[in-house]
Amino acid sequence: MSTVNNDNVTPGGGGQQGPKSNGAEMQNTFIQLMVAQIKNQDPTKPVDSSEFLSQFATMSQVQSLEKMSALTENNMVLLENLQYLSASTLVGQVVKVAVDELNITDKPIQGEVELEHSASDLVVVLTDANGVKTEIPLPPSEPGRVGFEIDPQALGLKPGKYDIEVKSSSGESLRVEVKGKVSSVRLGGDGPVLAIEGVGDVPFYKITEFSEPTPLTSFLPRSGSNPFQRSLSQFAQGQRS
Numbered sequence: 001m002s003t004v005n006n007d008n009v010t011p012g013g014g015g016q017q018g019p020k021s022n023g024a025e026m027q028n029t030f031i032q033l034m035v036a037q038i039k040n041q042d043p044t045k046p047v048d049s050s051e052f053l054s055q056f057a058t059m060s061q062v063q064s065l066e067k068m069s070a071l072t073e074n075n076m077v078l079l080e081n082l083q084y085l086s087a088s089t090l091v092g093q094v095v096k097v098a099v100d101e102l103n104i105t106d107k108p109i110q111g112e113v114e115l116e117h118s119a120s121d122l123v124v125v126l127t128d129a130n131g132v133k134t135e136i137p138l139p140p141s142e143p144g145r146v147g148f149e150i151d152p153q154a155l156g157l158k159p160g161k162y163d164i165e166v167k168s169s170s171g172e173s174l175r176v177e178v179k180g181k182v183s184s185v186r187l188g189g190d191g192p193v194l195a196i197e198g199v200g201d202v203p204f205y206k207i208t209e210f211s212e213p214t215p216l217t218s219f220l221p222r223s224g225s226n227p228f229q230r231s232l233s234q235f236a237q238g239q240r241s
Contacts (some may be wrong), residue, residue: 030059087192087204090182096209098177102162103200104152111178112147113166121169124148126162177208
């Protein structure tokens with residue numbers, strides 16, 4: 001089970017006490033100065049009361065801003081902790097994330113892209129650490145979601161990190177999404193970071209879908225929308241360059 005660190009709550013709580021105490025002290029000081037000014041004013045030239053009211057109104061506005069700042073900080077800490085708690089419950093679950101890099105092992109990886117235009121040529125391009133590319137052709141596809149599976153053993157891919165992109169004959173820029181099981185969650189500087197099988201470490205905000213482990217066909221387009229789709233391991237031939 002992932003451990004959620006709530007250390008961030010303490011700084012938030014301490015931050016609230018500072019502004020609140022300073023505001024109250026400032027108000028007391030202001031009132032004391034105002035009383036002293038009234039006592040010591042020249043009776044023949046009394047200070048305009050509207051000036052006091054204006055100064056007091058300004059002080060009240062400063063206090064209100066301080067309270068709003070403390071409340072906002074409180075809410076941010078609360079939301080951050082809720083995000084950590086939500087992320088910790090994802091351990092063992094399957095999620096879909098947007099990626100441009102994969103951490104390939106010997107296990108198949110399920111992915112998909114969404115086309116806005118028809119594509120006669122659609123190619124998955126994997127680039128290893130040495131710059132060697134493996135191009136995997138996909139069948140012609142109509143607009144909509146196009147699912148695929150990368151089988152490292154069938155394609156002869158060695159374990160390691162690979163950049164991934166999908167090129168379309170339509171020229172559109174495609175976001176690659178893959179499914180993977182969350183193996184652990186840790187707290188990073190920008191929020192929860194999920195370790196996902198087949199992908200590696202991914203920030204929480206890159207999750208695009210939560211789901212249960214299902215066959216590849218469960219997230220391919222519905223019947224009739226793209227009759228040409230099938231698993232890459234059945235027809236892909238890696239072309240290395």
